[in-house]
Structures are given as structure tokens and as C-alpha cells.
Amino acid sequence: MGAVTDASRPVDGQSERSAALRSYGGVDGDERIARRRIALMDAALDLLGADGGGSVTVRGVCRASGLNPRYFYESFDSVEALVAATFDRVVDEISDSALAGFGAGDDIDDKVAGAVGAIVDIIDDDRRKGRLLFSPKLLSPTIADKRSESTALFAMLTVDTASNALAKQVSPEAIGAAQFEVGGLARLLSAWLDGDVALGRDEVVALSVRLMMSLVDAVAG
CATH class of the missing domain: 1.10.10.60 (Homeodomain-like)
Known part of the structure; x- marks a missing residue:
């Protein structure tokens, strides 16, 4: 067989x-x-x-x-590839949370507060992430490039979400104002993480929202 x-x-x-x-x-x-x-x-x-x-x-x-x-x-x-991937991972987490927080708001003030609150919560819960994104003590060329990329990303997210929420067109002034907002927010949060700004979580969110809302007309065109 x-x-x-x-x-x-x-x-x-x-x-x-x-x-x-x-x-x-x-x-x-x-x-x-x-x-x-x-x-x-x-x-x-x-x-x-x-x-x-x-x-x-x-x-x-x-x-x-x-x-x-x-x-x-x-x-x-x-x-360098590891550092870039680590940075991108944190940026993805923050951008997703910020967009979700913005989308949950009832009006533009609530939306901005939701987005800023989401960012602050992430970097407050895990200070490593805040230092990676904002600390001036990290000066590698890879991190510098990634910070530049993330600033541009968050600026465009700011422009898009604000203009959509207010049903207004984007202008060159809006793009410039968004860059100003994102850079200023990053510096404020960096100083807050380092203990140079003696504010609590809710206070730093409220201050950030007030400053950002002062430019909302420019951001929305």
C-alpha cells in the first residue's frame, strides 16, 4: 500500500x-x-x-x-529615528485629544477651553511628554525639527477648527495669528511645567483660553 x-x-x-x-x-x-x-x-x-x-x-x-x-x-x-518617532507619538496623542476636546464644546469658548484643557491634562499627568515637546533644555537637531513641524501642524489645526466653527474663511492674518497662538501657548506651558508660572491647572487653562480668544477674530479671518 x-x-x-x-x-x-x-x-x-x-x-x-x-x-x-x-x-x-x-x-x-x-x-x-x-x-x-x-x-x-x-x-x-x-x-x-x-x-x-x-x-x-x-x-x-x-x-x-x-x-x-x-x-x-x-x-x-x-x-534620531527613535527620537523622531517618540516625538510624533506624543504629538499624535495630544492632537487627537485636543481635537476631541474642541469638538465636544458647545460654542467657540467651550471648544477652545476643551482643546487647551486636553493638552494641559496630558502634559500634567505625564510631565515627560511636556518636557519633550516644550523644554528648552532639549536642543537636539531632531527635536528642533520636530518642534517646528508640530508648531506648523497645531497652527493649521487651530486655523481649520476655528474657521470651521465660526464659518469664516481663512486669511493670511489668521495663519499668522495661529502661529503666534501656538508658539505663545507652548512657551506658557513650558514655563508652567518648570514652575516659573505659579498657577494651578484650571488657572493656566483659563489664562490660555483668554489669551487665545483675544485673537479669535484674526484666526478666523
Whole structure:
């Protein structure tokens, strides 16, 4: 009698080994990579957001994350790429929360208060994120570039949301005023995080809203 083969069973151990690589402990390979990537960004945030700021090296971030360099280069080709990804992750969190806070408001004052309150809550709950975004002690070229990008992003979000909320067209003055607002808010929050502005959470939100609303006509065109 000839041998009966099951087409679904591997002829040798190669497919079984490949399957083991893809899934280990119930977690597939892509998810393991994603978890290691997050762990590396968390470690970078710990180092960058430390009180007084800190430098990031491959060795340092691997030690802090408990991963070896092989896993670092699995996700990032350089320290600069890790820092950029860590910054973008925080910006995404803040922009999503700010937009949600803005959208929940009943009128323009409530909307601005909701957006600013969401930003303040994030950086107050996790001071590392505020230092990464605003601290003048972090002066790497990568962070400088990322801050410039995020300022432009938040300025355009300010213009778009305010003009839509007030049903007015965007003007060049609106774009300039939005840049002014975002830069001023960033400086105020940086000083607040450093303890140079002796205000509570609600007070710094209220002050920010008053200052931003003083420019709302210009922002909305």
C-alpha cells in the first residue's frame, strides 16, 4: 500500500519552524515587533523627559527597555529615528485629544477651553511628554525639527477648527495669528511645567483660553 500524505501537513520541519517564529506564546511576530517598538519609545521618553533632560543612545535605551541592540535595529535605523518617532507619538496623542476636546464644546469658548484643557491634562499627568515637546533644555537637531513641524501642524489645526466653527474663511492674518497662538501657548506651558508660572491647572487653562480668544477674530479671518 502506498504512503498516504496529508497535504496540510508539512513534509519536513521547515514550515513548523516558520510557524513557531510567527507565533510565540500566542503572540504573532508582528505584534511582538510592535510591542518592542513601543518599549523602545517608552524608554526614549523616560530618558528625554527626565527632569533636566537626558541624552539617548542605543546602549542606554536598550538598557532602559530591557532589549538588546538587535531589537533596536529591528525597528529603528538610528537614535534620531527613535527620537523622531517618540516625538510624533506624543504629538499624535495630544492632537487627537485636543481635537476631541474642541469638538465636544458647545460654542467657540467651550471648544477652545476643551482643546487647551486636553493638552494641559496630558502634559500634567505625564510631565515627560511636556518636557519633550516644550523644554528648552532639549536642543537636539531632531527635536528642533520636530518642534517646528508640530508648531506648523497645531497652527493649521487651530486655523481649520476655528474657521470651521465660526464659518469664516481663512486669511493670511489668521495663519499668522495661529502661529503666534501656538508658539505663545507652548512657551506658557513650558514655563508652567518648570514652575516659573505659579498657577494651578484650571488657572493656566483659563489664562490660555483668554489669551487665545483675544485673537479669535484674526484666526478666523
